Structures are given as C-alpha cells and as structure tokens.
Amino acid sequence: MMRQFELVERVTRYNPDVDENILNKAYVYAMKAHGNQTRASGDPYFTHPLEVAAILTDLKVDTSTIVAALLHDVIEDTSVTREEVERLFGHDIAELVAGLTKLKKLDLVVKEAAQAENLRKLLLAIVSDIRVLLVKLADRLHNMRTLHYVKPEKRQRIAEETNDIYAPLAGRMGMQAMREELEDLAFKTLSPEKHQLIVERLEALRHKLDHMGVSRVGNGDFVATIEREIEATLRNKAIDARVSGRQKAPYSIHRKTERKAIEFEQLSDIYGFRVVVETVEDCYRALGALHTAYSVVPGRIKDYISTPKSNDYRSIHTTVIGPGGQRIEMQIRTKDMNLIAEYGIAAHALYKDGSFVARDEQGHVRLSAESRAYEWLRRTVERLAVGSSPEEFLEHTKLELFHDQVFCLTPKGALIPLPRGATAIDFAYAVHTDVGNQCVGCKINGSLSTLTSKLSNGDEVEIIRSKAQVPPAAWENIAVTGKARYEIRRATRTAVRNQYAGFGRLILQGAFARAGKEFADDKLEAVLKRLARASVEDVLAAVGRNEMKDIDVIKAVYPDWRDERAGVKQPLRRKADSEGWILGRARSGIMFRLAGGKAKNGVALPIRGLKSDLPIRFSPNGGALPGDRIVGILMPDEGIVIYPIHAAALKAFEDQPERWLDVQWNLDADQDMRFPARLELTTINEPGSLAQVTQVIAENDGNIDNLKMSRRSPESTDIAIEIEVWDLKHLNAIIAQLKTKKTISRVRRISE
Template sequence: MLRQYELVDRVLAYDPQADEAALNRAYVFGTRKHGTQKRASGDPYFSHPIEVAGILTEMRLDTATIITGLLHDTIEDTDTTVSEIEEGFGKEIASLVDGVTKLSKLEWDSEHAKQAENFRKFLLAMSSDIRVLLVKLADRLHNMRTLHFIKKPEKRQRIAQETMDIYAPLAGRMGMQEIREELEDLSFQVLQPEARETLVKRLDQIREERSDIVDRITDMLRETFAAQDIEVQVYGREKKPYSVWRKMERRSISLEQLSDIYGFRVIVDTEADCYKAVGVLHTKWPMVPGRFKDYISTPKNNGYRSIHTTIIGPERKRVEVQIRTRKMHEVAEYGIAAHWFYKDRGDQAESSAEFSNTFKWLRHLVEMLEHGSTAEELLEHSKLQLFTDQVFCFTPKGMLITLPRGATPIDFAYAVHTDIGDTCVGCKINGRHMPLRTQLKNGDEVEIIRSKAQTPSPTWESFVATGKARSAIRRAARLTHQMELAHLGRLMVTSMFELAGKNVSDSVLERAVGRFNKKDVTELLADVGEGGIAAQDVLKAAYPRIRKIKDAEKANSGRVVTSSESSDKLMVKLDRRLSHGGVRYAEGTFPLPGDRIVGILTPGMGVTIYPIDSEQLAQFDGELERWIDVQWDVNEEDDVRFLARITLTVRNEVGALGAIATLIADYDGNIDALSTPQRDRDFYSLQIDLEVRDLKHLTSIMNALRGLSMVNSVIRG
C-alpha cells in the first residue's frame, strides 16, 4: 500500500503545480472514514482507494481525479455525504465522487433488458465528465487484481464476464490499451483458466527456447536505425496471453503457427522520423504483404496514432513493429487520460484536436439517448462500436470517414449525416454504381445518391454494421409504423363519432389527449389503432355528456358489412402481405377481396382480420366490444395481389406438376410457395400458395384445375 508521502510525491513528479495540501487532506479523510473496514483479502479497506489513486497517478491525471480516487467509496460505504465532500474539497470533486458512486451502484447481470438499462445510466453518468469513467476503470482494475480473494466462484465469474463485456472494451475505446489488455487477461484467467494455463505453459517453453531473442532483435533494430542517423528508443515485449489467444481464434491457427507473439515499439522524435524509420525497415528487410497500417495519416477513433508493419526481420523471424513519436506513445499508453496531461501543460487546442474523435463517440451515444433510442438499442450500438476493426473511406470531396469493418454505403451515408442516410437511394463506389449492401474496403471513395422522396427501408437493417445507422433505420420504421397506426386510429375514431352524430376534428380530439396522458393527437390515434384505447372511450372523453354512446357501442359490436352496405364503416386497405401497420391477417387465414371479413381489436397489436366463417372467431364471442366493422378498399385499376392457399389431390403421373404450374401461369396466377404434405404410390396432395387478385380470380383458377385429368380434387385452404 502506498504511503501518504509516496502518493503525493508521485503526483508532484509529473504535476509540480498539484495541490499538495488537498491530496494530504483527502488521504487522511478517507483513512478516517473507512476506519476499521476490511476487504475480502483481510487488508484494511482504505488500501483499495489508495491503490486506485496510485493507478490514476500512472495515468498522470490531474489532482481532482486523484482525490476522487481516494474518496470514491466514501459515499457508498461510509456515512459521508456529497455535501460533506463539497464542503471539504469543492464542488468539482464532489460531483466526480457522486458520479463514480452512481456507477458503482449499477448491478450488471445476465438479464438483457436490465443490463441495457444499467448501461444507459452508466453512459449518462460518465458523459458529464469522462474522468468518472477513468476512476471507475482504475477501481475495476484493482478489483480484478484482487479478485482471487472472493470466495464464491459464481461471483468471480460474474465480475470477470462483466469486465470482459463492458470495462475492457471501454478502456480500449478510450485508447487505454495497457489497461484494456490487463483487464482482458485477468478476466481470461477466471473465465477460461485451463485454456490460459495451457497457453502460459507453452509461452514459457517458447521463452526458454528463445531466451534472448527479444534482446537480440532489439539490439539489431537499434543498430540499423543508428546507422541511418535516426535517433530512436526500441522496446520489445511479449504479448499478453489473452491477446495471443484472441489472435489464434481470429485466424484459426495454432500457437506454433502464430509468429508475432513478440511486439517491438520504435519511438522517434518527429512524425517525419516515423516515415523515415519505415523506409529503413522496408529497405533492409522484406515486408509481409497486407500487414502495413498507417494510423498516423488515418488515426483510429480513440485518437491512437502509429505505424504498424510486420517484416521478415533479423534471424528470418516475423517481427511486428509499431513506430510512433513520444507524444503518440503517451496517447497510446494513457489514451484519453493524456487529454488532461496536455491540457494542464497548456496545450489546450492541441489536446482538444487530438482527442476529438474519442469524445465524438461518446457524443453519438448521448445523441442516441436524446433521440429516444431504447436501452437495448443503446447497448447493441455500444457493443458494435466497441468490438470492431476499422476501414477508412472518403467522400468525393476527400473527407475521411472511419467505419467498422463490414460497413456498407448505408453506414457511410449515416456517418456523414443522418439526413443523407435517410434519403439514400443508391451509391457509387470508386465511380461505379454498386448495390447498397456492398461491403466497403479501405480507400474506397463513396458517393451517395439521394432522393427527397426516399425513406429508410427496414431491410437496410439486415446489412448495416454501425449502431448509428441501425438506430436511425429503426427510428424511421417506428415513425412510419406510428403514422400507419394513427391513420387506422383516425378511421376508427371517425367511424365512431359519425355513428354518434358528432363531428370529429383535431381540435375536438385534443380534449381527449390529456385524459389519456398522451403527447399529442397523433400519439392518441396511434394508440387507438394499436388497440390500447377504445374508439368509444375517446368519444366519451371528447363528449362526456353524449347520449348516443350506447347506440354507437351497439353499432360497433360485431355487425359485419360488405361493400354493398353502408359506407359509414371503418375502411381498411389491405395488401398481399400478412401485416400492414396496425392491421394483419389472422395466422393461417388467407382472406381475399370478395370474402366477408371482420376485424378483432387486440391491445398492443392493432386489428387482426378474419374471414367471417373462420372457426377462430368463436373465442371472441364474449368480447363483442373488440369486433370492428371492416371493408375491402381495393382499386380495380391497381394490380394488387393477395395470397390464397389451395390444396389439390393429384394422380402421381409424369408431367402432372408441370401441367398444373402452366395452367396457373396461363390464368395470370403466380405460385408463391409449394409443398407436398402427403405422398403415396398413386396420389399425392399438393399445397400451393397463390398470388391472385380477388376471390373471383381464385375461383376461375380452381375451376380450371378441376378440369385437368390428373387432378382428383381442389379445395381452398
């Protein structure tokens, strides 16, 4: 455990202007508040916040963050209040400690909805000040280092899994690679102990066989650069077991086939020296094709900048080399934590530019919250962003767009601007028209073709790779669905008001908005269309003293109409598929224009359409208030097709199926699906789903089929 003076000296070593008195006060305050509390290891509890503060000093964070580390458990685990911390250490530190406390109280578990909601709270807490997350990461890192003291295996598993799922990826997303790697490896040790132990033993054997290989390669690299008068620092290291394991899994290779278990870092003075160093390496040793990445000209989203290359280097060994400047190295080591280091040194503008992409990711998440995305969508979007590699594409004007691997032009369009994504109808990739589902590659130039009449297609969701695109597509689908429900609700309300002899308008309907606690008339009507609110209840809310309400209810309680009856009934326009907004066909039924139909209102689902002779309607006999009068609304000039199902008994002879298919085509029908539920030596049954215009069209096809010599019978259904 760090002593008080050791902690203070650490901070003063990188920040001579630090408030030494405040650090000493916080150390004493925390010690006194935690008193005799013990950890699972048996150590004094205050050893934990001291170690957390020590980890934060390794990131060279500001005084306020170090003090927050010392006090981060006082509100949760002692009688300390936020106002007490504010009085002793100021509003900024009190706010930080309170933010970390809120994060600590979140319970992560396997229940998806609960985990998603907690992740939403997590993001809200850390979005106010990213230092809250940095303290929480340091807290989690020390807890993982001491996880073996927890006796219950299931608790260790839960903590390790949430670290692997949430905290390690977040550390990586914030550019803090060292912390990410340690969190992953500590989790790996708990989640897959046997695999890690086997891997560690094999790595130990390799280390013994190549005992001085890292030193030899390091010396050769130094000598090579010195000969070219390039001043460098070279570091070699063995990769963490989990990092090695992940590469083996990703490439589906064995440890013996994995050549780059050692990594070398070359630190130079300037950006120009980075490219000189690459030239020296590639001149002396051959480069491995496909293993060169320039993250200096195209930085990663977390601010990481470096050049990566793999060469067939000294002793014919594959050597992975990362080349960067000292500042790039600090950013790679400390990630977003380096922002405060540069800010406190006075490099405010440079610091803001360096880390703008990192903050942009967080801003996108907050933007999703503001647009009403669900907690589950937010969690999904975050995981998509946390666990993906990148491709770099360009607009026709040369603007760089960074996307996850597997992204398509739809992702590109939404990355440029939401409006461009919403109105996208096509694209050109490198000057050629290409499908919107084309996966983009590094260096592609993408031009988006737009139309103001376009709206996002729900099918886009199946091939987009970014959470931003997926969220926008779902938002548009929800809006479209709500408008369809609102249209249906307006038809139902209008029908009810007319039956009661009352005029309906938005100004009249506004009387009912407050009664049902809705935002506006559209939301009210959508709820009616979905079945959450009865149309007669809206009528009662708008006209509390109405006398004809019983007549209206009676008129709506199950009387079925056809197109020849009164037009003052609910009109529902149905298409050939099984759902349309808040209207859908009952499962296993295939009504057609010409059939008598009835609608059943189901709360949360809208209206389900049944043929009037459906046996399923018997279950609603006691709920006449749910019965809705509906009519077909089909324009004969439109070639709208509907699904119908017929079953044939066919003699088993050569050419029978061909004759049936030909007849259906000649009668302007289309086979949507075909199956043979039953088959024997002489006869087989043939079930066909047809696309037809109406009942008359289906009847003509069935009559013609009955005339074929090989067809024994034709029935509908």
C-alpha cells in the first residue's frame, strides 16, 4: 500500500505548490473512516481510494481532485456525513465527494432501461464539474484491475458496462491510454480465449522482429531499433525529436480485424511510433524526412493537425514499410499535442494556487474554452431536456461514443466531422436539424447523388431542401449518427401526432356543435388539469387516437351539460317484442330493432343495432373490423353503410346527426368471416423487400386481395395492400410483425 509521504511526493512532482497538509489530512481521515473494511481481494478497503488517487496523479490533476479521490467512498460506505466533509475540507471538495457518492449509488450494472436512465444522471453530474468524471474513470480503472476477485456473474456485467460506457467515454474525452486499458481489461474478461490468442500471436511476431533487430544492430529489441533509426533520420535533418514505440493493444487488434474483416497479418499498425517535436512546422518537416527514408503506404496519411478530432486530438498519422517489410504507423505531434493525446480533458485543467481557474457563472468547474471534448459532453447533456426515452438516449449516446471520423465540407467551406460510414442524411442533420428534416436530395462533389451515399474524407456535400418534406421513417435505419436517428424519430413522431391532433379537432368540433356548445382552444386550455393532459395538442391527439371520448371533453369544459343521447351511452333497457326482437334507441331517436342485418347479397353481417329491413354494407375503402368502434350512416338510396369511428369519410356527415346510428358488433364465438382492411407501407428499395411483406401476411394467416406499388424516391417505395383479416387484433398482429422488418420503414392502416 502506498505510504502517505509517497502520495505527497507523486503530487509534488508536477505541482510543487501543493498543499501537503490537506493531502496528509485526507489520507489519515479516509484511512480511519474505512477502518477494518476490506475488499473482495481481502485487502484493506482504503487501498482502493488510495490507488484511485495514484491513478489521478498520473493525470496531473489538481489537489482538490486528489483529496476527493481519497474521500470518494466515505459518505456512501462509512458513517461520515457530507456536512462533516465540508467542515473539515471545504465546500469545493465536499461538492466533489457528494457528486461521486450520487454516482456510486447509480450502480449502472442493471437492465438496459435502468442503465439508460442512470447514464443520464451520470452525464448530468459530470457536466456540472468535469473533475467528477476524472475520479469516476480512475475509480472504474482500479476496479477493473482487480476484477478477477469479483464473483464471475458480476464480473461479466461490470466488464460489459465498462466496454459499453466507460471505455468509450474515456476515449471521447481524449483519454486514450485509459480507454485502451479499460477496453483490454474488459476484453480479457468477456473473451478470454480470443484475448489469449492475440497475445500469443503478438508475442510470436515480437520474437520474429527481435531476431531481425539482432542481425541489424546487435540488439534483440525491434522497437528500440526503430526508435533509434527514426531519431537518427530526423537528427540528420536538424529536427529535435523524442521517439517512443508501442505495440497495439489486444482489444484494438480484435476490434479492427472484426470491423474490417481482415487477418492479423494484414494489420498495418500493430506497431506504432510516436514522434514528438517542438513546433507545428517541425511536424511537417518530420513527415517529409520520414517519407524520404521509408516507403509510404498509399492512402494512409491522416492530418489531424489541420482537422482535429472532436475530442481535441491533433497529430499527423502516416504508415510506412519498416524493416523486414513490417508496416509501422508514425504519429507526429508537438509536445502540447502529445499532452492532450495522453491526458485528454485532464490536460485542459489550469492551475492557480492549487485550484482550477475555469469556472462558469454558477461556480461550476469547466474546462478551458479550447476543449472540444467538453463541448461534445455539454451538447449531449443538452439533449437530455428534449424528452426522449431513456432507451433512445442510451442508443444515441453509445452511437456518439463509438466515433471514428471522416471530415466533409459544406459548399461554403465549413468542416463537418462525421462517423465513418455516415451518409448524406447524417451530414444534413449535422449541419442543422431543419436541414435534415427538409432534405430531399444532395450533390456530392458537384454531382447529384442519393441521400444514402456514404461519405469520404474531403467530400463537399450540398443538401437540396424542400419545406414540404417530412423525413421518412426509413431514414432511421440508414442514418449512422445518434443525432440523425433521434431527430428522424422525433420528426416522424411529430408528424403522426399532428395527424391525430387534426383528426381529434374534427371530432371535437362536430361533437361540440351537436351539443350546441362553443368549441375553442382557450376553453380546452382552461380544463387541461381536469383532462390530465399537458397541452391542447395532447387533448386533441388523445381524442384522435380514441384514447379520450369526445363526450368527456364536453363535460370537462361544460360541467353542467347533460347529454340528451345518454341512453345510447348506457347499457340499454331491453325487452322482447312479439317477434322476439330486442328494442333499442338510435342516435336519431328512432326506435329500431336490434338484430342481425342483411347485406345486399343476402349474407348476414354480425352487426347489432340495425333495422332489419334495410340493406347494409361496409364502407368500400378500408372498412371496419371487429374490435373497432363503429357507426352506421343511413344513405337514402343505399341503406346503411358501416364505418369505423376514425374514418375520415364521417366528416361529411357531421352536420347530419339524424343519419347516424349507434351500432355494435355481434360476433359468435364460432364466427367464420374475414373482413377487408387496407394498409399503406413504405419500404426501402432493396432486393426481397416485397417478399418480406407478403411473407409476414401469409405467416400470420392474412389474405392479400390487391396490391399496388409506386416509387416514392430512389431510396423508397410506397405499397398499398388490401387484405382480409379476422378482426382488429389480427390486423394489429400483422402490422406489429411488419414493423419489425428492417426494410419496412412505415406501416399504417388506411380508413377513408
């Protein structure tokens, strides 16, 4: 266990003005607070916060962060209170410890929905003080280093969570060394056989290359040989450089071979060499010198100095053919760039008398303005307020965390960073949400292209827009970025909601008119609490979806109103007449016989509430199904037409209440009758998409009567299908199955 003076010495190396007294005080206080507590390994529990503090000294963080690391478990795991910590160590440290205590309580190792909500809380906590994240990552790193002491089932869950959340979050914050170690430790737990295989192959390659080093310079270390060669090459060009080599981590090798579907031997960056120089000019001079000395691998030059990554990373990457034909990657950067590459957001911490100087108006500790990684974090947290579900937020955040970028240009020269594999749709949403929602086409490097085209580094993309456009739901399956997927999903939800709200408005306008009452939005606004809705639009949409009855809305607005038609809303008082028919009352007030109606062709229809001597039929376009709420409309020359209550055609009869009949289904248990329904689908133009549609309908015992296809755009096709089903439940099952198919972006029932 690290001794008290050793911790002070570690901090003093990078911060000579450290307050040694507060470090010593925190060391002793935490050690006493944890007392005889032990970890799963059997070690004293205090070794954990001590190791977390040691990890943070490598990141060169401020004294308050080191103290918070020592104390980060005392409130949660001991009898210590927040008030006591504030009294002894001050408000700043108490806030940090309290923030870390909340995060400890989150326990992200849970089911996905809960994990998503907890991730929200995690990001909200760390955005208020970025030092919370530094301690949390160091805490996770030490727990991963000692994971082998934990029970196997819990070990698996912690490793998955580390790989899903903490490792990519460290990478997104620019802390690459910590990311690599977290990934590798998780990989070793989740796939021990694959990890061991890669380790063995790396060891074999190392032995092979070391033998080459012996024959060249009498030294058995291949990496050391190359380091000296590069330094000598640059020294001959009067470039002062520090060169260090490293071997790619097993998990990084596994991920790259899986992603690119290549063999171990095909990797070009198993060995990488970092070249650190003084100035930006020296970076480009060193690039020229190395390209002169070694054969260059075409297409492997990446300039992240002129176009930095979104986590602030800056460097020039190039791949060359080294000794023995081995490909090696060179990373050329200045000392300042190397600091950012090693420590990420921690490198932006500015010190003055042992504390951060970058704070906002509320006193929250921020990073310096140059930190683009922190800007990403802030933007991500801003999206927490827009009302997405926890699962959607988790999906979006994971997509943003796993980020391998390409850089594209707008026609005006603005640089847009995107994940590799992004399409023109992603580009449009990266520019602005409105640009994405309105895009109908694009030009890539001056040529018309499809919106599904994948973008490459340096592409100039011009988006063609139309205000009449609504983004198809199919785009969600095409988009790569979390932002694009989220905005597409939100736009399609909004469009559907607006349709329901419009329908609900029509229903209420007619209902209020029949009741002889005034309908107005301000009257609905006044009774929102009574209707348990947040807005007028919510009320309208609920009525449109048939989640709220129009009569309930009228009663909420006009509490004293009494429905004169209440008889049809309540269970009917029934009696049999001389012929055995049951009598009831229609909406118009006419007495009618409750009996099975007869269609024009003489087939009995399972409807109650119709005059038996009138012919009846279903509306021709997407008629009603058992399970729908239905109404009958008296037609002078046709008898009675049955409509589902949500049919748009009913609008034409709103001012003719005398023609409306309240009717109900009268199905026997052994009823053997199918009913017509219409569906409208939008599919992605891929081979087999129509086959998937027909297969789903067939497998679910549906019968296709008619089918019509029309090309909506180069990417999608609209399909109108007339099918026969048993009832509404049967139709909904088919719709649910269709929605699971990736090639089907939209499915809706049509009732005209």
